[in-house]
Amino acid sequence: MASSRQASQELATRLVRDDIRALSAYHVPPATGMIKLDAMENPYPLPEELVRDWSRLAARQQFNRYPDPHASELAAAIRGQAGIGDDLGLLFGNGSDEIIQMLALALARPGASLLSVEPGFVMYRMIAGFCGLDYQGVSLRASDFALDMPALLDAIQRHRPALIFLAYPNNPTGNLFAETELLQIVQAAPGLVVVDEAYEPFASRTFMPFLGQFPNLLVMRTLSKFGLAGLRVGYLAGPRSFIDELDKLRLPYNLNVLSQQAALCALRHAPLFAEQARLIRASRTQLQRDLATLPGFQVFASEANFLLCRTAPGQAEVIFDGLLEAGVLIKKLHGSHPLLTDCLRITVGTPQENQALLAALQGLF
Numbered sequence: 514m515a516s517s518r519q520a521s522q523e524l525a526t527r528l529v530r531d532d533i534r535a536l537s538a539y540h541v542p543p544a545t546g547m548i549k550l551d552a553m554e555n556p557y558p559l560p561e562e563l564v565r566d567w568s569r570l571a572a573r574q575q576f577n578r579y580p581d582p583h584a585s586e587l588a589a590a591i592r593g594q595a596g597i598g599d600d601l602g603l604l605f606g607n608g609s610d611e612i613i614q615m616l617a618l619a620l621a622r623p624g625a626s627l628l629s630v631e632p633g634f635v636m637y638r639m640i641a642g643f644c645g646l647d648y649q650g651v652s653l654r655a656s657d658f659a660l661d662m663p664a665l666l667d668a669i670q671r672h673r674p675a676l677i678f679l680a681y682p683n684n685p686t687g688n689l690f691a692e693t694e695l696l697q698i699v700q701a702a703p704g705l706v707v708v709d710e711a712y713e714p715f716a717s718r719t720f721m722p723f724l725g726q727f728p729n730l731l732v733m734r735t736l737s738k739f740g741l742a743g744l745r746v747g748y749l750a751g752p753r754s755f756i757d758e759l760d761k762l763r764l765p766y767n768l769n770v771l772s773q774q775a776a777l778c779a780l781r782h783a784p785l786f787a788e789q790a791r792l793i794r795a796s797r798t799q800l801q802r803d804l805a806t807l808p809g810f811q812v813f814a815s816e817a818n819f820l821l822c823r824t825a826p827g828q829a830e831v832i833f834d835g836l837l838e839a840g841v842l843i844k845k846l847h848g849s850h851p852l853l854t855d856c857l858r859i860t861v862g863t864p865q866e867n868q869a870l871l872a873a874l875q876g877l878f
């Protein structure tokens with residue numbers, strides 16, 4: 514047994530790419546029994562009437578059959594809900610992470626690069642690496658996390674990226690970039706620009722209406738932050754010429770029967786989710802005010818379901834650990850990027866969870 518294990522270890526060393534072996538696996542911290550404010554999940558349980566409809570639907574599915582490879586019914590519902598016209602293409606992913614992967618795989622010609630902003634969503638950089646795309650990260654402005662236009666336009670000129678990802682609102686900073694600046698980037702980019710609207714349910718603006726006006730603009734969304742992170746359903750809308758190519762490398766049954774049906778059922782109950790999003794936005798306003806009263810806390814404005822906070826110098830780690838001790842899990846960003854020194858990210862929870870967080874925080878000062 515021991516020698517077989519050693520032999521497979523040697524085999525792994527010989528066969529697996531060096532860059533993959535050098536990575537550490539994406540770490541998800543244990544959270545059993547904790548108040549979970551680390552991962553931008555919707556804190557509300559599924560409404561009763563939805564659970565009832567859903568159970569009925571699930572019982573009727575034929576699990577011995579492969580799912581609809583095009584998720585046609587769901588596609589029609591999404592087109593209606595998001596206002597995606599028939600002149601545009603629509604592609605589903607097993608979460609938007611899979612869509613990032615499909616885009617990167619399709620565009621990974623030798624020497625091609627993927628550009629995004631830092632601090633930003635870490636999956637862009639990670640997936641670029643997996644797929645052999647050169648990654649270029651351009652720092653945001655330190656003062657307000659806005660786009661650094663001279664630096665971005667310069668990087669676009671120099672690297673000619675095949676793909677640019679911009680999250681709108683941005684994670685982990687929570688802000689919306691200026692629309693005119695984003696449009697300027699779309700026009701300056703020699704490659705594709707994907708506006709990642711994962712937090713659209715909580716934001717006041719969207720790029721969806723610009724689709725079709727630019728040959729290189731695509732919009733990506735997900736049901737994850739909408740309240741269905743467990744389903745793994747993301748989608749990408751944009752010019753058919755690109756979507757049709759990407760569809761060729763999509764694994765044919767990437768959305769399983771249950772996810773398709775559950776998402777469809779959820780869309781039929783869209784007003785319930787809209788109400789949850791409204792509650793979360795109201796809680797965000799309240800939580801932002803409450804956090805700003807804590808000693809040394811700077812709270813950044815957010816259009817997402819989380820708040821970025823900067824603590825007094827050297828306090829982020831202590832506060833993160835103290836909260837963990839008190840049973841509240843948030844995200845420590847300090848140490849992940851120079852612009853995030855002393856920073857923490859807190860997902861907006863239910864009013865009760867937010868109160869518990871505040872009580873725990875007050876206990877630390």
Ligand SMILES: *Cc1c(COP(=O)(O)O)cnc(C)c1O
Pocket residue numbers: 553607608609610611634680683684709711734735736737738742746747
């Ligand atoms: C959470 C998040 C996603 C969601 O990814 P899924 O795979 O759809 O869960 C995408 N983009 C950003 C910027 C995010 O923060």
